[in-house]
Amino acid sequence: MNWISNYVRPKINSLFSRREVPENLWTKCDNCGQMLFHRELSNNLNVCTNCNHHMxxxxxxxxxxxxxxxxxxxxxxxxxxxxxxxxxxxxxxxxxxxxxxxxxxxxxxxxxxxxxxxxxxxxxxxxxxxxxxxxxxxxxxxxxxxxxxxxxxxxxxxxxxxxxxxxxxxxxxxxxxxxxxxxxxxxxxxxxxxxxxxxxxxxxxxxxxxxxxxxxxxxxxxxxxxxxxxxxxxxxxxxxxxxxxxxxxxxxxxxxxxxxxxxxxxxxxxxxxxxxxxxxxxxxxVIADLPAPAEIESGAEVADLDPPSEPEKA
Structure with missing residues (x-):
């Protein structure tokens, strides 16, 4: 029995062999053939980021x-x-x-x-x-x-x-x-x-x-x-x-x-x-989920918000 060929080499190969990539990580666009990462495609609502094809x-x-x-x-x-x-x-x-x-x-x-x-x-x-x-x-x-x-x-x-x-x-x-x-x-x-x-x-x-x-x-x-x-x-x-x-x-x-x-x-x-x-x-x-600004009723508040401009020089 050759223990190097039958035991050592398979053990080394198992340690350094590439892991198999799951098939569902990538999707091929039916229109342009581009390979799309599943998370990127999902975030884009199943629309191809390369050609805008709607899947x-x-x-x-x-x-x-x-x-x-x-x-x-x-x-x-x-x-x-x-x-x-x-x-x-x-x-x-x-x-x-x-x-x-x-x-x-x-x-x-x-x-x-x-x-x-x-x-x-x-x-x-x-x-x-x-x-x-x-x-x-x-x-x-x-x-x-x-x-x-x-x-x-x-x-x-x-x-x-x-x-x-x-x-x-x-x-x-x-x-x-x-x-x-x-x-x-x-x-x-x-x-x-x-x-x-x-x-x-x-x-x-x-x-x-x-x-x-x-x-x-x-x-x-x-x-x-x-x-x-x-x-x-x-x-x-x-x-x-x-x-x-x-x-x-x-x-x-x-x-x-x-x-x-x-x-x-x-x-x-x-x-x-x-x-x-x-x-x-x-x-x-309303763009963005923010509360609407409070309405200004009194003229005093308007004056506080908008100070008078300096008079123009002659």
Whole structure:
């Protein structure tokens, strides 16, 4: 037995060998290929610091950045029947739901919360594209109705972040019925005189675009977000023509009057605060959390604060 080769050398190699770096420390940008440190990317709200490409972000992370101090309260959403049509393709529908719940840690494709944004009380709802492509099922319809009812009850504006591949095929006609249901919910806000602001993120397609995603008082989109009913590939195959560059992207829709703003995610909170307070007829937000200066009432105090200037020499 060669003790140097079999014992000493492996021992030395184990002491000086490089430690393996965890795979989740770095993320590669889908657009430019830049390797981004996970903490830097998270602090920038999953926006590439090199090319400004907007990567997916979960509703919880979005709400943490949106609400003051990252504090919000979830709004309860009625739970529908899990598998009303007993649907099965390659997998049973309940199995797909369980897999999506395990992957995302969420119960469904939409999260509803309430809290303050820049000292402005709001109700917010956000879709999670990683949960079965954010598809619109009965739960999503119930979530939007619950958000609208809570906003009307508290007299607060509703801000909705859309991200969906369309209706959920596993629920068939019951999924399509959510389009008129959510339209009624939006009408409740309009009758109550409350603002409804929609932030369209990548991608927002199908029946979601054909219903609550395009019924807002103000429509804002993240840069380069795909917003459409039928996708560009389907349209090209149908009309057999090449579509313009950037067709159905946020900037294209802004140029053609479909959107009001295209705003980066890192600037979205300030933009929403300004627009929300304007629509609620509230004074502009105060920069920094400082008490307002005391008003000066007497002329004596004015004289103390502003001493008279020296008389000009002739």
């Amino acid at each position: 997916p972000i979960t509703p919880r992370d979005r709400f943490t950045a949106l609400f003051d101090g990252g504090i919000f309260t979830e709004v309860a959403v009625p739970r529908p029947i899990d598998d009303p049509l007993k649907f099965r393709d390659q997998k049973k529908y309940p199995d797909r739901l369980k897999a999506a719940q395990k992957q995302t840690g969420e119960q469904e494709a939409m999260l509803v919360a309430e809290g303050e944004m820049g000292r402005t009380p709001i109700v917010a709802a956000a879709q999670d594209f990683s949960f079965m492509a954010g598809s619109m099922g009965m739960y999503v319809g119930n979530a939007i109705i619950a958000a609208a009812e809570r906003a009307v009850e508290l007299k607060r504006p509703l801000i909705l972040f859309s991200a969906a591949g369309g209706a959920r095929m596993q629920e068939g006609i019951l999924s399509l019925m959510q389009m008129p249901r959510t339209t009624v919910a939006v009408q409740m806000l309009k009758e109550a005189g409350l603002p409804y602001i929609v932030v369209l993120t990548h991608p927002t397609t199908g029946g979601v675009t054909a219903s609550y995603a395009m019924l807002g008082d103000v429509h804002i989109a993240e840069p380069n977000a795909l917003i459409c009913f039928a996708g560009p590939r389907v349209i090209e195959q149908t009309i057999r023509e090449t579509l313009p560059e950037g067709f159905q992207r946020a900037e294209y829709l802004l140029d053609h009057g479909m959107l009001d703003r295209v705003t980066s995610r890192t600037e979205m909170r300030d933009e929403l605060i300004t627009i929300t307070r304007m629509l609620m007829q509230q004074p502009p937000p």
